[in-house]
Ligand SMILES: CC(=O)SCCNC(=O)CCNC(=O)[C@H](O)C(C)(C)COP(=O)(O)OP(=O)(O)OC[C@H]1O[C@@H](n2cnc3c(N)ncnc32)[C@H](O)[C@@H]1OP(=O)(O)O
Ligand SMILES: O=CC(=O)O
């Protein structure tokens with residue numbers, strides 16, 4: 001039996017009609033129980049990495065990697081994805097994103113959304129209204145009216161990762177997986193309209209760690225198509241390759257999902273986080289300061305190039321990722337930001353990526369100009385095979401990253417993680433901090449880095465050893481710094497002390513807490 005917690009507006013409740021609930025029950029009954037086993041498989045694998053094993057390509061799936069096969073195909077409106085804007089599913093941002101002039105809008109229930117119950121449900125209302133083309137919004141402060149342009153971007157919905165539950169809903173007494181909740185509602189309310197309009201139910205799948213998780217999603221999609229009498233392959237997915245284990249299974253993920261998949265995406269921020277997490281126990285793989293870990297580092301360059309080669313061999317698109325710089329109102333700084341973004345996008349386009357992500361409408365023109373130049377009249381770069389490259393092997397993907405660990409780097413990590421956690425538990429999943437877009441993935445890097453430096457007793461430049469005591473002292477000092485930067489009124493009315501407690505718990509803990517959003521979720525709603 002499905003039980004849904006109260007606390008919704010009338011409009012949000014409409015989403016939960018009898019037929020919608022009937023469908024959700026069918027889906028949950030078929031798939032909800034499979035998620036815990038997939039999560040346990042992750043834990044088991046992590047235990048092996050913690051005991052000293054390194055990730056590698058799987059011997060049992062060599063035949064898939066070496067076989068000749070292709071994905072089923074790419075729908076017309078997904079062939080050209082040169083620039084995609086991403087963002088949470090707030091009403092104004094949905095309209096702004098669809099109007100931003102990019103090919104695609106990735107509407108996000110994941111890294112950039114704090115999954116409060118009202119936000120999760122209002123996000124679904126907003127996407128439904130956007131696809132119905134009835135969406136509008138009037139800003140209560142400025143009075144500005146927002147509505148859709150003639151040619152909005154194609155919409156792709158990113159559901160939550162497998163690890164996140166939706167605690168406001170139970171099925172047979174157990175909380176349901178958030179990813180199935182997001183998928184079920186978006187699919188149910190929008191697939192007909194999308195198909196009538198020549199598009200389709202398209203999804204981004206985050207944080208997969210293995211081809212068995214891809215198999216799970218393939219089964220979910222096929223089950224759904226059969227239940228709604230839709231041809232096989234109607235639902236299309238783009239999988240983020242943003243965990244270290246998954247980079248070793250890209251062929252296998254494409255193969256498992258070959259009826260449904262159209263692309264892989266380099267989710268660089270979670271990937272860096274996952275490198276730290278997966279290799280957390282390996283003293284020779286400790287990362288330096290966050291700003292040093294850029295896409296031209298050998299291990300990240302190998303990841304991007306292998307993803308492109310793997311995708312293009314199978315007829316799938318290879319999407320690039322997010323530069324975290326966001327526009328500034330200050331002209332010189334803004335020029336600097338646009339140059340950084342241009343350089344980042346040029347590297348991706350030159351490598352052979354078919355498109356890229358931007359975090360803000362003010363970056364659309366810059367990113368489009370780069371990809372227009374590389375793509376010319378072509379919709380994508382599927383013709384770039386990278387076949388002539390030297391093989392990319394496990395050592396390349398795991399290569400240690402050189403660079404300094406500094407006191408300034410550690411203090412910045414603390415301030416960013418603190419402010420991000422405070423925003424997230426307060427219901428805001430994406431925030432500008434010191435000129436960068438910070439979301440769940442980038443904040444994870446900040447806190448995981450400190451955990452790993454502490455775990456291995458690393459020294460900062462100048463000789464200070466990272467210890468729990470040093471972290472506690474820096475945290476206290478950085479709390480004061482943040483209070484000064486934001487003003488005491490904002491600081492005192494916020495939830496910085498709770499955020500600091502959570503940050504401390506996950507930083508000094510002996511064993512690594514897999515996601516900050518798991519303990520964080522107990523603090524929201
Ligand atoms: C690692 C990953 O997973 S990356 C993917 C997940 N992360 C994201 O999607 C990041 C999304 N980006 C954002 O949320 C925002 O850009 C932030 C929080 C970083 C900055 O937001 P703000 O400080 O509000 O930016 P700013 O004030 O410059 O916004 C100017 C306008 O652009 C709009 N805007 C900014 N970013 C976006 C966006 N991503 N989508 C739609 N509209 C946007 C604002 O709503 C605002 O609109 P208005 O002028 O009509 O009021
Ligand atoms: O989801 C994207 C990432 O970089 O993480």
Ligand SMILES: [Mg+2]
Nearest residue numbers: 111267270441
């Ligand atoms: Mg991510």
